[in-house]
Amino acid sequence: MQCEICKTKTATVHLTEIVDGHRTETHLCQACAQKEGVTVKSQLSLNELLSSLIAAHQQTGENAIEEKVGKVCSDCGMSMEEFRKQALLGCPNDYSVFEADLREIIEKTQDNNLTHIGKIPPRIAKPAAQVQEQNLIEDIKQKLEQAVKKEDYELAAKLRDQLKALS
């Protein structure tokens, strides 16, 4: 296919525009496309969508006061204003620093969910499992004490066996 402008080179940039249901196609070569200022966008990225969402959120005014104060993360120097432009945060700490501002954005993009369900990384999972086990041992110890007080020795024996199995 020939370029529609220079009519000599092969068209490699193909534009499809749909305005009010009316479709127009333009076919240009690389050089002419550049001259015309046509840049090929590969995809409307999720980030760009998010940026527009964030911009809309900005106008609700709810956080207007906070905005004036201009809260900045002490770890990375990120501000909400900067986040609104690029839709990317600066460091993990931003999730705590801007928690109130991010809440609505997270809810909107995550189907109203606000807490994690699922995988816990091994370095955290092991300590978490240990804490859980410790809690369980404490719980059985308390029940055992009560069983002894109530002279329910059958239950006490059962609980003692459970404790043995855990320690």
Added chain:
Amino acid sequence: MRLTDLSTKTSRWFDPDSPLSDIVISSRIRLARNLANRKFITKCTSNEKNQILQTLKEVILSLNSLGDIFFIDIEHGSTIERDLLIERQLISRNLAAGSGPRGAVIAQNELFAAQINEEDHLRLSVLAPGLNIEKCWQRINEIDDSIGEKIEYAFSPKYGFLTACPTNLGTGIRVSVMMHLPALKMTDQLKKLFDSARDMNLTIRGLFGEGTEAIGDFFQISNQVTLGISEKKIVNDFQTVIIPKIVEYERIARDKLLIQEVNILDDKIARALALLKSAKLISSHEAMFLLSNLRMGINMGRVKEISIQTINELFLLTQPAHLQINKGKSLNPQQRDILRAETLRAKLN
């Protein structure tokens, strides 16, 4: 490992003998991860990016379970090398277009890739041919665990894995399934599919095309929500409900075409084959479009003399970076169109 070793063959994820592979090309799971106590990429200096790159590269290259793997320096690589890796779905456009120290660890069999310093510090992905999402999850979960034992990930009990963009927060998981849906397109049912996907919080985008228009009816279907829903639930929904349902719709549409519009169908397929076999100049856009129709023809039993394997191979070999690397030199668009037509004629005649 040289890139020409990749550029002359088909990707493993294009295996025609895998489950439902006539409609489901491949399954992929991606996990987004960041190191604890480090800034995200946007706020990192070049030096900090380099430290992250070296740390992650070393950890991943030390894993025994990955088989033959190699590191590719994207910062210092050439544009054509980056394009080749994009065409083979091993790295993202985002990583290629980024800046500063960044790279990828890739398995020789192309079923695993770790991108370092893309939007997050680490983007792991595991691929499998056909509908194999559960297998991908088992594999990537193991790899993620062995990395997570060696380094500390940024994680909060409330929000899960912390990512640069809140759209990946929580599990950081993106399940993507690449599907070939020519009959749904021919029977004008794509809009219905897109609408119901939106209602289910799924994203559908054209695979090889730019923007929303898919070239050759290849679509990538992926989950949007990453927070408040477990990896297992997402994986299970895709493996047992979402994808089998779309496959069923495509099959019904194919049967309908065979009964009601067999002449239109056969004409489309025959024209595709004739053009591919004889064209002297062909753009990648046109080649993709015609190969898609031919692929449908073979899978529906209308073309017998060409194998699916050949078509799958041609999808990759006719892409711009593949043509140029296999030719051993850079080519302008018209030279590429000539070589593309030659490649097609040689394989199909």
